[in-house]
Amino acid sequence: MLQPGRDDLQLLQIRELTKGFPGVQALDHVDFTLQKGEIHGLLGENGAGKSTLIKVLTGVFRRDGGTIQLDGQDIAPQNPADALSLGIGTVYQEVNLLSNLSVAENLFIGRQPHLFGLVRTREMRRRASDLLAGYGLHIEVANPLGSFSVAVQQIVAIARAVDLSAKVLILDEPTASLDAQEVATLFGILNGLKQRGIGIVFVTHFLDQVYAVCDRVTILRNGRLVGSRPIVDLPRIELVSMMLGRELAAEALHREHRRAVAGEPLVAFRDYGKRRFLEPFNLEVRPGEAVGLAGLLGSGRTETAKLVFGIERADSGRAFIDGKQVRIASPRDAARLRFGFTPEDRKTEGIVAELSVRENIILALQARRGWLSPLPRRVQDEIADRFIKLLDIRTPDAEKPIGLLSGGNQQKALLARWLATEPRFLILDEPTRGIDVGAHAEIIRLIERLCEDGLALLVISSELEEIAAYSDRVIVLRDRRHVRELIGSDVSADGIMTTIAGH
Amino acid sequence: MIRRHLPVLITLAVFVVGYLICLAQFPSFASTRVIANLLTDNAFLGIVAVGMTFVILSGGIDLSVGSVIAFTGVFLAVGIEKYDINPYLAFVLILGIAALFGAGMGFLIHAFQIPAFIVTLAGMFLARGMCFVLTTDSIPINAPAYSQITDIAFMLPGGGRLTFIALVMLLTFAAGIVLAHFTRFGANVYALGGNRTSAELMGVPVGRTTVRIYMLSSFLAALAGIVFSFYTSAGYSLAATGVELDTIAAVVIGGTLLTGGYGTIIGTLVGVLIQGLIQTYITFEGTLSSWWTKIAIGALLFAFIVLQRGLSAASGRSSRA
Incomplete structure (x- = not known):
């Protein structure tokens, strides 16, 4: 009432939106307001609720409670096509168009100009060319979409969504696979759409891009609204702390003697990198040392692990073990060099839920031996029992399917899988993700014990307190680059956060 | 542009080379008689292959077409000879029945998300079984309409007859x-x-399209069955066994990707003609067993699948670079 003019500008109003899944409250009374002609950044780490919010908006999920108003009208999108007809268009990182059809067909499928039942192909192509010319794109629209770069495909997707009378355009990590030039082009287009009064929701992990293009940001964490602020009033350090939600409390975890581990590095990577994946980096890990990788989601943490373990093949730089140059072109190579890796997504990349704890533990060891020389059952039992005892894996017996164990115990069994191969270098990606608080401390103690036994460790975590607790050194990443290495007293949650924010 | 049509161009090149080899060995291959017979002998295969091309383009498969052809033949023979149904009425009836049958399969595939392979396999057994319910004998069709229709032909210069069924x-x-x-x-x-x-996200009517695709395939299979009954003048329960596989082979050799999305109808025509060419060559040769047709087609099919794999891998690389 105080500002009567402002209501006209409000395009999308979400109030008290709630959505739960079994065991998780994905969205908890979240408010979100989008104005006409605004680019609005939606930020948050994994599990913050960004994708749930978008999926409710686009009709993939039904909400449990709350209201969504578009132009003052209550809406309830039933499916993506419905959302689109209401005026909410979405462009995903993985472009959801048809790469086998021509660009023109992608733009006009279902609404091709036609005469007596026959598609007027020439007319359709002319219109498609005109449409894309409005976005500064001059391409042969008769060619299949798949023959163009991701950037072009994304512009086509945007053009299609806007042409289908979108009022709200949602861009879900559109820049993740684009280079700097392409990002600049995309931002030019977004600014053009903004002038036309379209409201844009922009999901990204790149803080530089947030500051380059957004007018306002809304930050979610653990399904709750943390805040919504104009970007000009929000210093980076504050934005990062809102995203990571740090509270200065659990200092008890601090590692007492942070040793500067001496000696020759066990593994060393020089100018190691891959184009469009990760900038070249240098990395050394010594025996008995834990090196932490910190950064926001998408900053290149997991990408580093994937390059080091050979899941992605590096196209520049060299790798050394004990000073000797080696080639790591596949996880097999890495395993032969006695590397171990527990992935971030335990459920899909780590455990085999139907197999027993024993079978999960011996998996990597057996794979290294080859399937032609199976481990005798007696040895299997012995290994399984030893690690169940050693890591305190809580299971009634080794034959229980691992899927029935709690997250923390699954994580320990995964760790056991690699420890059974007696690795020299172990990579842990988010070892404490999704496990209960008590188990966190256990995993951390385990990490410290492994270090004392002389293992070289590379640990990725979003939990700043934890990473500060067990790491001897921390490498901070931003925008797919290793930006800084923290050593000694700089290794603290505050130090890491300041470095992540940059500037 | 060239790259997109490469599979079809290769198919066409195989056909031309094959034809020239035949021509070099048997100069009579140049006669319109041989060419017209090539079209007539493969008419039913060509018709059913058009439907199969749509099915495979959509990422599906239709295993029921051979049985539908046999059922059509048996239905016509029993209907016309035993129950004195007007042949033209019988044609309309069987085309309608087949279209419903295909629509039913399409509906099951879409509504219950069952793989097309399973649904059409069931359809294949069902249609074949229905043949035996009608009759287990081979029934000749002697209706005058049949001889009238088979007599229709355009005479080509050089003695070839472009028959009605080829048309x-x-x-x-x-x-x-x-x-x-x-x-x-x-x-x-x-x-x-x-x-x-x-496609679904972009608003393509997935359900309606699926139903129509299988409807079209079964409809064309019935049309092929009618053509086949002109060709053999009989209905027999065990006719056209394995035709579904010949059809799939023709479609794939014609450059359609078995995983769907890429391919052309004209390529399928060339694929059918290649199969016919091999068969004709073996007939001309005289000493080879007719099974050599299958072996040659098997080898060709293998070569084309490897080729497609290679092409799609190559285009995948170039678009990523």
Whole structure:
């Protein structure tokens, strides 16, 4: 009432939106307001609720409670096509168009100009060319979409969504696979759409891009609204702390003697990198040392692990073990060099839920031996029992399917899988993700014990307190680059956060 | 442009080379008689292959077509000879029955998300079983309408007869080309084969299109069955066994990707003609067993699948670079 003019500008109003899944409250009374002609950044780490919010908006999920108003009208999108007809268009990182059809067909499928039942192909192509010319794109629209770069495909997707009378355009990590030039082009287009009064929701992990293009940001964490602020009033350090939600409390975890581990590095990577994946980096890990990788989601943490373990093949730089140059072109190579890796997504990349704890533990060891020389059952039992005892894996017996164990115990069994191969270098990606608080401390103690036994460790975590607790050194990443290495007293949650924010 | 049509061009090159080899060995291959017979002998295969091309383009498969051809023959023989149904009425009836049958399969595939392989396999057994319910004998069809229709032919210079059934096949191909490349339905079929989920998100009527695709396939299988009954003048329960596989082979050799999304109707015509060419060559040769046709087709099929794999891998690399 105080500002009567402002209501006209409000395009999308979400109030008290709630959505739960079994065991998780994905969205908890979240408010979100989008104005006409605004680019609005939606930020948050994994599990913050960004994708749930978008999926409710686009009709993939039904909400449990709350209201969504578009132009003052209550809406309830039933499916993506419905959302689109209401005026909410979405462009995903993985472009959801048809790469086998021509660009023109992608733009006009279902609404091709036609005469007596026959598609007027020439007319359709002319219109498609005109449409894309409005976005500064001059391409042969008769060619299949798949023959163009991701950037072009994304512009086509945007053009299609806007042409289908979108009022709200949602861009879900559109820049993740684009280079700097392409990002600049995309931002030019977004600014053009903004002038036309379209409201844009922009999901990204790149803080530089947030500051380059957004007018306002809304930050979610653990399904709750943390805040919504104009970007000009929000210093980076504050934005990062809102995203990571740090509270200065659990200092008890601090590692007492942070040793500067001496000696020759066990593994060393020089100018190691891959184009469009990760900038070249240098990395050394010594025996008995834990090196932490910190950064926001998408900053290149997991990408580093994937390059080091050979899941992605590096196209520049060299790798050394004990000073000797080696080639790591596949996880097999890495395993032969006695590397171990527990992935971030335990459920899909780590455990085999139907197999027993024993079978999960011996998996990597057996794979290294080859399937032609199976481990005798007696040895299997012995290994399984030893690690169940050693890591305190809580299971009634080794034959229980691992899927029935709690997250923390699954994580320990995964760790056991690699420890059974007696690795020299172990990579842990988010070892404490999704496990209960008590188990966190256990995993951390385990990490410290492994270090004392002389293992070289590379640990990725979003939990700043934890990473500060067990790491001897921390490498901070931003925008797919290793930006800084923290050593000694700089290794603290505050130090890491300041470095992540940059500037 | 060239790259996109490469599979079809290769198919065409194989046909031309094959034809020249035949010609070098048997100069009579140049006669219109041999060419017209090539079309007539493969008319039913061509017609059913048009439907199969739509199915495979959409990412599906239809194993029931051979049985539908046999059922059509048996239905016509029993209907015309035993129950004195007017042949033309019988044609309309069987085309309608087949279309319903195909629509039913399409509905099951879409509504219950059952793989097309399973649904059409069940359809294959069902149609074959229905043949035996009607009769287990081979019933000759002696209706005058049959001899009238088979007598229709355009005389070509050089003694060839472009028969009615060859014309039906060529018309089916022409209609198929228009349907695939110049209608919204055609675009939807390609969309389905490209990526079903994306197609759905983009508002393609997935359910309706699926039903129509299988309806079209069964309808054309029945039309092929009618043509086949002209060709053999009989209905027999065990006829056309394995034709579904010959058809799939023709479609794949014609350059359509078995995973859907890429291919052309005209390529399928060439694929059918290549099969016919091999068969004719073996007939001319005289000493080879007719099973050599199968062996040659098997080898060709293998070569084409490897080729497609290679091409798609190569284009995947170039678009990523």
